[in-house]
Amino acid sequence: MKSVLQRHRWWMLRTLALPAHIAVFATVSFFLVRLVPGDPVLTVLDTSQSISAEDYQAAATSLGLDGSIWSQFLAFWGNLLHLDLGVSRITGRPIWEEIWSRLPATIELVTVGLLGSVALGLGLAALKLVTSSPWVQIPLRGYGRLAGSIPDFALAIVALVVLYANLRWIPAPIGRIDPGMSLPHVTGFPLADSILTGEWAVLNSMVQHIALPVLVIVLVHTPSIWKQLDLGLEESAAAAPTLFRVASGAARSAVYLSILRRASASAVVMVGALFGGLVGGVVVLEQLFSLGGLGQFAIDSVDSLDFLGLQGFLVSIAALCLVAYFAVDVVNMLLDPRRRPGARAEG
8 A cells, every 4th residue: 555655655645735736826925906096985985976984985895895804814814715706897797707708718729729839849949850960960059048038919910010910911990809799618629619500601700810810829839949948959969778779779759759759848847837827817918909818807806906707717727827837747757757756766
Protein backbone atom coordinates (compact mmCIF):
# COMPACT_ATOMS: atom_id res chain seq x y z
CA MET A 1 0.00 0.00 0.00
CA LYS A 2 2.80 2.35 0.90
CA SER A 3 4.59 1.72 -2.39
CA VAL A 4 1.38 2.50 -4.33
CA LEU A 5 0.97 5.80 -2.49
CA GLN A 6 4.63 6.59 -3.04
CA ARG A 7 4.35 5.98 -6.78
CA HIS A 8 1.30 8.19 -7.13
CA ARG A 9 2.25 10.85 -4.60
CA TRP A 10 3.45 13.22 -7.34
CA TRP A 11 -0.07 13.81 -8.68
CA MET A 12 -2.15 13.08 -5.56
CA LEU A 13 -0.54 15.89 -3.55
CA ARG A 14 -1.16 18.37 -6.36
CA THR A 15 -4.77 17.27 -6.64
CA LEU A 16 -5.32 17.79 -2.92
CA ALA A 17 -3.60 21.18 -3.02
CA LEU A 18 -5.69 22.51 -5.92
CA PRO A 19 -8.79 23.48 -3.86
CA ALA A 20 -6.55 25.22 -1.32
CA HIS A 21 -4.87 27.24 -4.05
CA ILE A 22 -8.24 28.24 -5.51
CA ALA A 23 -9.41 29.30 -2.03
CA VAL A 24 -6.35 31.52 -1.58
CA PHE A 25 -6.86 33.22 -4.94
CA ALA A 26 -10.59 33.66 -4.28
CA THR A 27 -9.76 35.40 -0.99
CA VAL A 28 -7.20 37.63 -2.68
CA SER A 29 -9.72 38.48 -5.41
CA PHE A 30 -12.29 39.58 -2.81
CA PHE A 31 -9.93 42.06 -1.20
CA LEU A 32 -8.44 43.26 -4.49
CA VAL A 33 -11.88 44.28 -5.74
CA ARG A 34 -12.38 46.38 -2.61
CA LEU A 35 -9.29 48.41 -3.58
CA VAL A 36 -10.97 49.67 -6.76
CA PRO A 37 -11.52 53.43 -6.31
CA GLY A 38 -15.08 54.67 -6.19
CA ASP A 39 -18.28 53.82 -4.34
CA PRO A 40 -20.43 51.30 -6.24
CA VAL A 41 -23.44 52.16 -4.09
CA LEU A 42 -23.50 55.72 -5.40
CA THR A 43 -23.64 54.48 -8.99
CA VAL A 44 -27.17 53.14 -8.44
CA LEU A 45 -28.44 56.24 -6.64
CA ASP A 46 -29.56 59.58 -8.00
CA THR A 47 -26.70 61.77 -6.79
CA SER A 48 -28.34 64.92 -8.16
CA GLN A 49 -30.57 64.89 -5.08
CA SER A 50 -29.82 64.45 -1.41
CA ILE A 51 -29.39 60.82 -0.37
CA SER A 52 -30.69 59.66 2.98
CA ALA A 53 -28.90 57.10 5.10
CA GLU A 54 -31.84 54.75 4.62
CA ASP A 55 -31.63 55.01 0.83
CA TYR A 56 -27.88 54.41 0.91
CA GLN A 57 -28.28 51.39 3.19
CA ALA A 58 -31.03 49.92 1.02
CA ALA A 59 -28.88 50.29 -2.11
CA ALA A 60 -25.87 48.75 -0.34
CA THR A 61 -28.00 45.80 0.77
CA SER A 62 -29.31 45.25 -2.78
CA LEU A 63 -25.71 45.12 -4.02
CA GLY A 64 -24.55 42.78 -1.25
CA LEU A 65 -22.24 45.48 0.11
CA ASP A 66 -23.90 46.19 3.44
CA GLY A 67 -22.18 45.58 6.77
CA SER A 68 -18.47 45.50 7.52
CA ILE A 69 -15.91 44.14 5.10
CA TRP A 70 -15.57 41.05 7.29
CA SER A 71 -19.29 40.34 7.22
CA GLN A 72 -19.15 40.76 3.43
CA PHE A 73 -16.22 38.38 3.33
CA LEU A 74 -18.10 35.72 5.31
CA ALA A 75 -21.14 36.19 3.07
CA PHE A 76 -18.90 35.92 0.00
CA TRP A 77 -17.50 32.59 1.14
CA GLY A 78 -20.88 31.31 2.24
CA ASN A 79 -22.27 32.03 -1.22
CA LEU A 80 -19.17 30.73 -3.01
CA LEU A 81 -19.42 27.37 -1.27
CA HIS A 82 -22.89 27.13 -2.80
CA LEU A 83 -21.50 28.22 -6.20
CA ASP A 84 -23.34 31.53 -5.92
CA LEU A 85 -21.45 34.60 -7.10
CA GLY A 86 -24.43 36.92 -6.84
CA VAL A 87 -26.36 38.81 -9.49
CA SER A 88 -24.86 41.13 -12.09
CA ARG A 89 -26.02 44.70 -11.64
CA ILE A 90 -25.49 45.29 -15.35
CA THR A 91 -27.75 42.58 -16.73
CA GLY A 92 -29.71 41.40 -13.70
CA ARG A 93 -28.68 37.81 -14.40
CA PRO A 94 -26.76 35.50 -12.04
CA ILE A 95 -23.05 36.09 -12.49
CA TRP A 96 -22.43 32.37 -13.03
CA GLU A 97 -24.75 32.51 -16.03
CA GLU A 98 -23.00 35.60 -17.38
CA ILE A 99 -19.58 34.02 -17.06
CA TRP A 100 -20.47 30.61 -18.46
CA SER A 101 -22.35 32.12 -21.37
CA ARG A 102 -19.25 34.10 -22.39
CA LEU A 103 -16.35 31.93 -21.26
CA PRO A 104 -16.57 29.22 -23.98
CA ALA A 105 -16.10 31.77 -26.77
CA THR A 106 -13.01 33.17 -25.05
CA ILE A 107 -11.58 29.72 -24.33
CA GLU A 108 -12.17 28.70 -27.93
CA LEU A 109 -10.35 31.75 -29.30
CA VAL A 110 -7.39 31.21 -26.96
CA THR A 111 -7.28 27.46 -27.63
CA VAL A 112 -7.30 27.84 -31.41
CA GLY A 113 -4.58 30.48 -31.18
CA LEU A 114 -2.38 28.36 -28.93
CA LEU A 115 -2.90 25.26 -31.07
CA GLY A 116 -1.63 27.32 -33.99
CA SER A 117 1.36 28.42 -31.92
CA VAL A 118 2.11 24.82 -30.92
CA ALA A 119 1.84 23.66 -34.54
CA LEU A 120 4.21 26.39 -35.69
CA GLY A 121 6.60 25.61 -32.82
CA LEU A 122 6.65 21.92 -33.74
CA GLY A 123 7.26 22.84 -37.36
CA LEU A 124 10.24 24.95 -36.34
CA ALA A 125 11.50 22.09 -34.16
CA ALA A 126 11.32 19.67 -37.09
CA LEU A 127 13.19 22.18 -39.24
CA LYS A 128 15.90 22.54 -36.61
CA LEU A 129 16.32 18.78 -36.30
CA VAL A 130 16.59 18.01 -40.00
CA THR A 131 19.06 20.74 -40.96
CA SER A 132 22.24 22.17 -39.50
CA SER A 133 22.57 25.01 -42.00
CA PRO A 134 23.46 28.32 -40.29
CA TRP A 135 21.07 30.02 -42.75
CA VAL A 136 18.28 28.19 -40.91
CA GLN A 137 19.67 27.92 -37.38
CA ILE A 138 20.48 31.62 -36.94
CA PRO A 139 17.01 32.90 -37.92
CA LEU A 140 15.44 30.25 -35.68
CA ARG A 141 17.45 31.45 -32.69
CA GLY A 142 16.60 35.05 -33.55
CA TYR A 143 12.89 34.24 -33.66
CA GLY A 144 13.09 32.83 -30.14
CA ARG A 145 14.58 36.11 -28.91
CA LEU A 146 11.35 37.87 -29.86
CA ALA A 147 9.59 36.19 -26.93
CA GLY A 148 7.60 38.76 -24.97
CA SER A 149 8.77 41.67 -27.11
CA ILE A 150 5.72 42.08 -29.40
CA PRO A 151 2.53 43.52 -27.84
CA ASP A 152 -0.48 41.73 -29.26
CA PHE A 153 -2.61 44.88 -29.36
CA ALA A 154 0.05 46.76 -31.34
CA LEU A 155 0.32 44.00 -33.94
CA ALA A 156 -3.49 43.78 -34.09
CA ILE A 157 -3.85 47.52 -34.73
CA VAL A 158 -1.22 47.48 -37.47
CA ALA A 159 -2.88 44.46 -39.07
CA LEU A 160 -6.30 46.14 -38.95
CA VAL A 161 -4.97 49.31 -40.55
CA VAL A 162 -3.20 47.41 -43.33
CA LEU A 163 -5.48 44.44 -43.98
CA TYR A 164 -8.85 46.06 -43.36
CA ALA A 165 -8.62 49.84 -43.65
CA ASN A 166 -6.29 49.85 -46.68
CA LEU A 167 -6.48 46.52 -48.48
CA ARG A 168 -9.97 45.32 -47.44
CA TRP A 169 -8.71 41.75 -47.30
CA ILE A 170 -10.59 40.94 -44.10
CA PRO A 171 -14.17 41.66 -42.98
CA ALA A 172 -14.98 44.59 -40.71
CA PRO A 173 -14.07 43.92 -37.05
CA ILE A 174 -17.69 44.09 -35.88
CA GLY A 175 -18.15 40.71 -34.25
CA ARG A 176 -17.72 36.97 -34.77
CA ILE A 177 -20.09 36.73 -37.73
CA ASP A 178 -21.59 38.94 -40.42
CA PRO A 179 -24.62 41.09 -39.57
CA GLY A 180 -27.90 39.24 -40.01
CA MET A 181 -26.45 35.89 -38.98
CA SER A 182 -27.01 34.22 -35.62
CA LEU A 183 -24.79 31.84 -33.72
CA PRO A 184 -26.16 28.34 -33.07
CA HIS A 185 -26.03 27.19 -29.47
CA VAL A 186 -25.31 23.61 -28.45
CA THR A 187 -22.20 23.57 -26.27
CA GLY A 188 -21.55 27.31 -26.06
CA PHE A 189 -18.37 27.06 -28.16
CA PRO A 190 -19.20 29.01 -31.36
CA LEU A 191 -16.92 27.17 -33.80
CA ALA A 192 -17.82 23.76 -32.44
CA ASP A 193 -21.53 24.55 -32.45
CA SER A 194 -21.52 25.74 -36.06
CA ILE A 195 -19.89 22.43 -37.05
CA LEU A 196 -22.23 20.31 -34.93
CA THR A 197 -25.30 22.00 -36.40
CA GLY A 198 -23.98 22.06 -39.97
CA GLU A 199 -24.23 25.86 -40.20
CA TRP A 200 -21.46 26.07 -42.78
CA ALA A 201 -22.23 29.65 -43.84
CA VAL A 202 -21.96 30.74 -40.21
CA LEU A 203 -18.74 28.73 -39.82
CA ASN A 204 -17.23 30.33 -42.92
CA SER A 205 -18.14 33.82 -41.71
CA MET A 206 -16.74 33.10 -38.24
CA VAL A 207 -13.47 31.78 -39.61
CA GLN A 208 -13.03 34.96 -41.64
CA HIS A 209 -13.74 37.16 -38.62
CA ILE A 210 -11.47 35.39 -36.14
CA ALA A 211 -8.64 34.54 -38.56
CA LEU A 212 -6.77 37.77 -37.83
CA PRO A 213 -7.01 37.68 -34.01
CA VAL A 214 -5.93 34.03 -34.10
CA LEU A 215 -3.00 34.95 -36.36
CA VAL A 216 -2.02 37.71 -33.92
CA ILE A 217 -2.02 35.22 -31.04
CA VAL A 218 0.09 32.79 -33.06
CA LEU A 219 2.68 35.35 -34.16
CA VAL A 220 2.98 36.99 -30.75
CA HIS A 221 3.15 33.89 -28.55
CA THR A 222 4.93 31.29 -30.68
CA PRO A 223 8.38 32.80 -29.87
CA SER A 224 7.84 32.08 -26.16
CA ILE A 225 6.96 28.45 -26.88
CA TRP A 226 9.70 28.07 -29.45
CA LYS A 227 12.36 29.53 -27.14
CA GLN A 228 11.66 26.88 -24.49
CA LEU A 229 11.43 24.14 -27.11
CA ASP A 230 14.69 25.21 -28.74
CA LEU A 231 16.58 25.08 -25.44
CA GLY A 232 15.12 21.65 -24.73
CA LEU A 233 16.10 20.36 -28.18
CA GLU A 234 19.74 21.32 -27.70
CA GLU A 235 19.85 19.68 -24.26
CA SER A 236 18.04 16.52 -25.35
CA ALA A 237 20.11 16.11 -28.53
CA ALA A 238 23.30 15.92 -26.46
CA ALA A 239 21.80 13.70 -23.73
CA ALA A 240 22.91 10.11 -23.11
CA PRO A 241 19.60 8.50 -24.29
CA THR A 242 19.96 10.21 -27.66
CA LEU A 243 23.58 9.18 -28.06
CA PHE A 244 22.66 5.60 -27.15
CA ARG A 245 19.90 5.48 -29.78
CA VAL A 246 22.21 6.86 -32.44
CA ALA A 247 24.97 4.38 -31.52
CA SER A 248 22.52 1.47 -31.56
CA GLY A 249 21.42 2.31 -35.09
CA ALA A 250 17.90 3.47 -34.31
CA ALA A 251 15.92 4.99 -37.16
CA ARG A 252 16.37 8.72 -37.58
CA SER A 253 12.64 9.33 -37.07
CA ALA A 254 12.75 7.43 -33.76
CA VAL A 255 15.70 9.52 -32.61
CA TYR A 256 13.92 12.75 -33.55
CA LEU A 257 10.73 11.72 -31.74
CA SER A 258 12.73 10.81 -28.63
CA ILE A 259 14.49 14.17 -28.66
CA LEU A 260 11.22 16.02 -29.18
CA ARG A 261 9.39 14.17 -26.41
CA ARG A 262 12.05 14.98 -23.82
CA ALA A 263 12.47 18.54 -25.06
CA SER A 264 8.76 19.35 -24.94
CA ALA A 265 8.36 19.32 -21.14
CA SER A 266 9.37 22.96 -20.60
CA ALA A 267 7.43 24.05 -23.68
CA VAL A 268 4.29 22.41 -22.25
CA VAL A 269 4.72 24.50 -19.11
CA MET A 270 4.97 27.62 -21.26
CA VAL A 271 1.79 26.69 -23.14
CA GLY A 272 -0.05 26.33 -19.83
CA ALA A 273 1.22 29.68 -18.61
CA LEU A 274 0.21 31.33 -21.88
CA PHE A 275 -3.25 29.77 -21.71
CA GLY A 276 -3.86 31.12 -18.22
CA GLY A 277 -2.57 34.55 -19.15
CA LEU A 278 -4.52 34.74 -22.40
CA VAL A 279 -7.89 33.72 -20.96
CA GLY A 280 -7.78 36.79 -18.74
CA GLY A 281 -5.61 38.92 -21.01
CA VAL A 282 -7.24 38.50 -24.40
CA VAL A 283 -9.59 41.33 -23.42
CA VAL A 284 -7.87 43.83 -25.70
CA LEU A 285 -8.13 41.60 -28.77
CA GLU A 286 -11.77 40.86 -28.04
CA GLN A 287 -12.41 44.60 -27.78
CA LEU A 288 -10.50 45.50 -30.95
CA PHE A 289 -12.39 42.93 -33.00
CA SER A 290 -15.73 43.30 -31.13
CA LEU A 291 -15.77 39.60 -30.29
CA GLY A 292 -17.54 39.94 -26.97
CA GLY A 293 -16.41 37.10 -24.74
CA LEU A 294 -15.56 37.15 -21.07
CA GLY A 295 -13.35 40.20 -21.41
CA GLN A 296 -16.34 42.37 -22.29
CA PHE A 297 -18.07 41.35 -19.07
CA ALA A 298 -14.96 42.29 -17.05
CA ILE A 299 -14.72 45.70 -18.73
CA ASP A 300 -18.42 46.39 -18.19
CA SER A 301 -18.05 45.41 -14.53
CA VAL A 302 -15.12 47.80 -14.05
CA ASP A 303 -16.87 50.66 -15.85
CA SER A 304 -20.00 50.31 -13.71
CA LEU A 305 -18.15 49.48 -10.46
CA ASP A 306 -20.00 46.17 -10.26
CA PHE A 307 -17.97 44.65 -7.43
CA LEU A 308 -19.85 41.34 -7.49
CA GLY A 309 -19.37 40.97 -11.23
CA LEU A 310 -15.69 41.86 -11.06
CA GLN A 311 -14.91 39.51 -8.18
CA GLY A 312 -16.87 36.77 -9.95
CA PHE A 313 -14.72 37.32 -13.04
CA LEU A 314 -11.48 37.20 -11.02
CA VAL A 315 -12.49 34.07 -9.09
CA SER A 316 -13.51 32.26 -12.27
CA ILE A 317 -10.30 33.20 -14.10
CA ALA A 318 -8.16 32.23 -11.10
CA ALA A 319 -9.87 28.84 -10.82
CA LEU A 320 -9.59 28.19 -14.55
CA CYS A 321 -5.90 29.14 -14.62
CA LEU A 322 -5.07 26.99 -11.61
CA VAL A 323 -6.82 24.00 -13.16
CA ALA A 324 -4.89 24.61 -16.39
CA TYR A 325 -1.59 24.85 -14.49
CA PHE A 326 -2.43 21.64 -12.65
CA ALA A 327 -3.11 19.83 -15.92
CA VAL A 328 0.13 21.16 -17.40
CA ASP A 329 2.05 20.08 -14.31
CA VAL A 330 0.71 16.53 -14.63
CA VAL A 331 1.40 16.37 -18.38
CA ASN A 332 4.88 17.76 -17.81
CA MET A 333 5.74 15.03 -15.31
CA LEU A 334 4.25 12.36 -17.56
CA LEU A 335 6.51 13.52 -20.38
CA ASP A 336 9.55 13.67 -18.13
CA PRO A 337 9.32 11.42 -15.03
CA ARG A 338 12.54 12.97 -13.70
CA ARG A 339 10.51 16.05 -12.78
CA ARG A 340 8.35 14.12 -10.32
CA PRO A 341 9.02 14.69 -6.61
CA GLY A 342 11.65 12.26 -5.37
CA ALA A 343 12.52 10.99 -8.84
CA ARG A 344 16.11 12.26 -8.71
CA ALA A 345 16.63 10.91 -5.25
CA GLU A 346 15.32 7.53 -6.29
CA GLY A 347 17.50 7.53 -9.38
